Amino acid sequence: MTEQTASDPTSKSAPVLSLVEEAIGADLIAAEQVLATELDSTNPYVSDILQHVTRFRGKRLRPMLLLLTADASGGIRAAHHTLAAVVEMIHLATLVHDDVLDEASTRRHVATINARWNNETSVLFGDYLFTHSFHLASSLETTHACRAIGRATNIVCEGELSQIKERGNLDLSEEAYFKIIDGKTAELTALCGYLGAHYAQADSRVVTAMERYGRQLGLAFQIADDVLDLVGNERKTGKSLGSDLQKQKLTLPLIRLLAKATDVDGHALRQLLLHPDETTREKLQPYLDRSDAMMYAHQRALQLAQDARQQLEAVAPSRSRRILAEIAEFAVQRTF
Amino acid sequence: MTEQTASDPTSKSAPVLSLVEEAIGADLIAAEQVLATELDSTNPYVSDILQHVTRFRGKRLRPMLLLLTADASGGIRAAHHTLAAVVEMIHLATLVHDDVLDEASTRRHVATINARWNNETSVLFGDYLFTHSFHLASSLETTHACRAIGRATNIVCEGELSQIKERGNLDLSEEAYFKIIDGKTAELTALCGYLGAHYAQADSRVVTAMERYGRQLGLAFQIADDVLDLVGNERKTGKSLGSDLQKQKLTLPLIRLLAKATDVDGHALRQLLLHPDETTREKLQPYLDRSDAMMYAHQRALQLAQDARQQLEAVAPSRSRRILAEIAEFAVQRTF
Numbered sequence: 036m037t038e039q040t041a042s043d044p045t046s047k048s049a050p051v052l053s054l055v056e057e058a059i060g061a062d063l064i065a066a067e068q069v070l071a072t073e074l075d076s077t078n079p080y081v082s083d084i085l086q087h088v089t090r091f092r093g094k095r096l097r098p099m100l101l102l103l104t105a106d107a108s109g110g111i112r113a114a115h116h117t118l119a120a121v122v123e124m125i126h127l128a129t130l131v132h133d134d135v136l137d138e139a140s141t142r143r144h145v146a147t148i149n150a151r152w153n154n155e156t157s158v159l160f161g162d163y164l165f166t167h168s169f170h171l172a173s174s175l176e177t178t179h180a181c182r183a184i185g186r187a188t189n190i191v192c193e194g195e196l197s198q199i200k201e202r203g204n205l206d207l208s209e210e211a212y213f214k215i216i217d218g219k220t221a222e223l224t225a226l227c228g229y230l231g232a233h234y235a236q237a238d239s240r241v242v243t244a245m246e247r248y249g250r251q252l253g254l255a256f257q258i259a260d261d262v263l264d265l266v267g268n269e270r271k272t273g274k275s276l277g278s279d280l281q282k283q284k285l286t287l288p289l290i291r292l293l294a295k296a297t298d299v300d301g302h303a304l305r306q307l308l309l310h311p312d313e314t315t316r317e318k319l320q321p322y323l324d325r326s327d328a329m330m331y332a333h334q335r336a337l338q339l340a341q342d343a344r345q346q347l348e349a350v351a352p353s354r355s356r357r358i359l360a361e362i363a364e365f366a367v368q369r370t371f
Numbered sequence: 372m373t374e375q376t377a378s379d380p381t382s383k384s385a386p387v388l389s390l391v392e393e394a395i396g397a398d399l400i401a402a403e404q405v406l407a408t409e410l411d412s413t414n415p416y417v418s419d420i421l422q423h424v425t426r427f428r429g430k431r432l433r434p435m436l437l438l439l440t441a442d443a444s445g446g447i448r449a450a451h452h453t454l455a456a457v458v459e460m461i462h463l464a465t466l467v468h469d470d471v472l473d474e475a476s477t478r479r480h481v482a483t484i485n486a487r488w489n490n491e492t493s494v495l496f497g498d499y500l501f502t503h504s505f506h507l508a509s510s511l512e513t514t515h516a517c518r519a520i521g522r523a524t525n526i527v528c529e530g531e532l533s534q535i536k537e538r539g540n541l542d543l544s545e546e547a548y549f550k551i552i553d554g555k556t557a558e559l560t561a562l563c564g565y566l567g568a569h570y571a572q573a574d575s576r577v578v579t580a581m582e583r584y585g586r587q588l589g590l591a592f593q594i595a596d597d598v599l600d601l602v603g604n605e606r607k608t609g610k611s612l613g614s615d616l617q618k619q620k621l622t623l624p625l626i627r628l629l630a631k632a633t634d635v636d637g638h639a640l641r642q643l644l645l646h647p648d649e650t651t652r653e654k655l656q657p658y659l660d661r662s663d664a665m666m667y668a669h670q671r672a673l674q675l676a677q678d679a680r681q682q683l684e685a686v687a688p689s690r691s692r693r694i695l696a697e698i699a700e701f702a703v704q705r706t707f
Contacts, residue, residue, distance in 0.1 A: 163528035170521025185506025192499035
C-alpha cells in the first residue's frame with residue numbers, strides 16, 4: 036500500500052519536484068484545500084490528530100499523478116481537485132492502518148498515531164479518513180467516481196489481506212507476488228491515471244492508457260521498494276530497512292533467489308528466512324551477491340517503467356507528459 | 372457502535388421477531404443476497420473470513436429498521452434491499468474493528484477474527500467491509516445515498532474517537548455522553564430511518580420523523596446497554612458484563628451516581644472507577660442500590676423510546692408501524 040520514502044520519485048533530491056511545482060503547483064494547493072475542508076473538525080481531539088498526521092505525509096505522489104495525467108489528457112477541472120484530495124485521503128487511511136499493523140513507532144521521523152495516542156485511535160482515525168474520502172467523492176455530480184473508487188479500494192484491501200495470508204510462505208510464486216502488489220499498490224496509482232484522464236473528458240483509448248501508466252508505475256515502484264528493503268542504505272534512505280524480512284514477506288528478489296539457488300543454498304536460505312532476526316539482512320548479502328536476483332528484479336522494474344512511459348504516447352506531448360515520463364524513469368533509477 | 376445482545380430487541384426471546392418475519396422476511400432475504408453478492412470473493416482467504424463472520428452476526432437489526440420504516444412510509448423498493456445490505460456491512464465493519472479495539476476473543480460465542488486469525492487481518496477485513504459498503508452504495512442511481520452514508524459514517528467515527536478520548540474522564544457531562552452515543556450508535560439507526568423513508572418517496576415530514584425514530588431508538592438502546600453492563604445478569608444476557616468499567620467508559624448511570632453522591636461516597640467511587648478490576652462491578656452495587664442512578668437512566672431510556680414511538684404517528688397505521696413501535700418498547704423493557 037505504501038511506496039516508501041527512498042524510492043519516492045518526489046523526494047527532496049528529485050529535480051522533478053520543481054517541474055511539478057511549476058506545472059501543477061496551484062492545483063496541488065487547491066486539492067490540499069479541499070482535503071483540509073473535508074477533514075476539518077470542531078472536535079479538538081480529531082483536529083489534534085489531523086494536525087499531527089500532516090507532519091508525516093509525503094510528497095503527495097497520488098494527487099500529483101492524478102493532476103498530471105489530467106493535465107496531459109485534456110486539462111485540469113474542479114472535479115480533479117476533489118478527486119486528488121480523495122486519493123490522498125485513501126492513501127493516508129492505508130498509511131495509518133499500516134502503522135497499526137506494523138506496530139510502527141515512527142514514520143518520516145515523526146511519531147505514528149499508535150505511538151503518540153494508541154492503537155484504538157489509529158484504527159478509528161483510519162476509518163475516519165476512509166469514510167471522509169467516500170463522503171468527499173460523493174460530492175461530485177454522478178456516482179461514477181464513487182464506483183471507481185469503491186472498486187479500487189476493494190481491490191487494495193484484498194491485496195493487503197492476501198499479503199498477510201502469504202506471510203511465511205517461501206513458495207510464493209512470482210505470479211502470486213505480482214497479484215499482491217497489483218492490488219495493494221498499483222490499483223491506487225492506476226485509479227489516479229484513470230480518474231485524471233476520465234474527468235479530463237479524454238477518449239477511452241487515452242483513459243485506458245493513463246490507467247495503465249499508473250498501474251505499471253505502481254508495480255515498478257513497489258519492486259524498487261522491495262529491492263531497497265533488501266540492499267538499500269539505511270542512512271541514505273532515511274528509514275529502517277529489512278522490514279519485509281522481519282515480517283516474512285517474500286518479495287521479487289527473494290522469490291528469484293530461492294528459485295535459482297542450489298539445493299544446499301536453498302536449504303540455508305529457507306532457514307534464514309523462516310527465523311528472521313536483525314542479522315538476517317546481512318547474512319543474505321553473500322547469497323544475493325552471487326545470484327542474479329537483484330538484477331532480475333531491477334530488470335522487471337525497468338520493463339514496467341518503460342511500459343508506463345510508452346502509455347504516455349496516447350497523449351500529445353506536453354510539459355505534464357514529460358514530467359510523468361520522468362517520474363517513471365526516476366522511480367527505477369533509485370532502485371540501487 | 373454496537374448495541375449488545377442482551378438489549379437487542381430481536382433476540383430469540385422477542386416475539387416481535389416472528390412478526391418481522393411475516394412482514395418483511397422476503398425483503399430481508401433479498402437484502403442478504405445483495406450483501407452476499409457484493410462480498411463474494413474468489414480469494415479463498417477472504418471467503419473463509421466472510422464465512423466465519425456470518426457466524427457471529429446478530430439479527431440484522433439495522434436492515435430490519437430500514438426495511439420496516441420503508442414499508443411504513445410508502446413501500447419497499449429494490450433500492451431498499453441494496454441500502455439494507457449497505458447499513459449491515461457498515462455495522463459489521465464497526466463490529467470487526469471494535470473487536471480489535473477491545474481485544475475481544477469471542478462475539479456471540481464465536482471466536483473473533485483477531486482471535487482466529489490476527490489483528491492485522493481484522494483491521495484489513497474491517498476496511499474491506501467499509502470499502503465494499505461504499506462500493507455497493509454507489510451502485511444506486513444517484514449520489515444521494517452515498518452522501519448520506521458518507522456523512523453518517525463520518526459522525527460514527529467521530530463519536531467513537533470521542534469515546535476513546537474520554538476514557539478515564541470521571542467528569543464527563545451528561546451532554547458529552549449523549550453526544551458520544553448519538554454519534555457512535557444513534558447516527559446509524561437514524562440513517563436507517565432516513566434512507567427507509569426517503570427511498571420510499573415519503574414526503575420530507577415523514578422522512579424527518581423516521582430519521583428521528585431511528586435516532587431516539589438508538590439512544591434508548593445504548594442507554595439500556597449501558598445499564599445492563601452495570602447490573603445485568605451475565606448468565607441471562609449471555610455475555611461478559613462490566614466491560615465499560617474495565618475500559619473506564621463513563622455511562623449515564625455512573626454520571627448520575629457521581630453527580631448525586633455525597634463527598635465521602637464520591638471520593639470512594641472515584642477511587643473504584645479509576646482503578647478497575649474484576650471486583651469493581653460488585654463493589655459498585657451498594658452505591659447503585661442507594662442511589663437513583665439506575666432508575667434515572669431507565670427513565671431517560673423510556674422517554675427516548677416514547678419519543679421514538681411518537682414519531683411513528685407521521686405515517687398511517689400499518690403492520691410495519693406496529694412492529695416499529697414494539698421494537699421501541701421492547702428495547703427498554705429489557706433494561707432490567
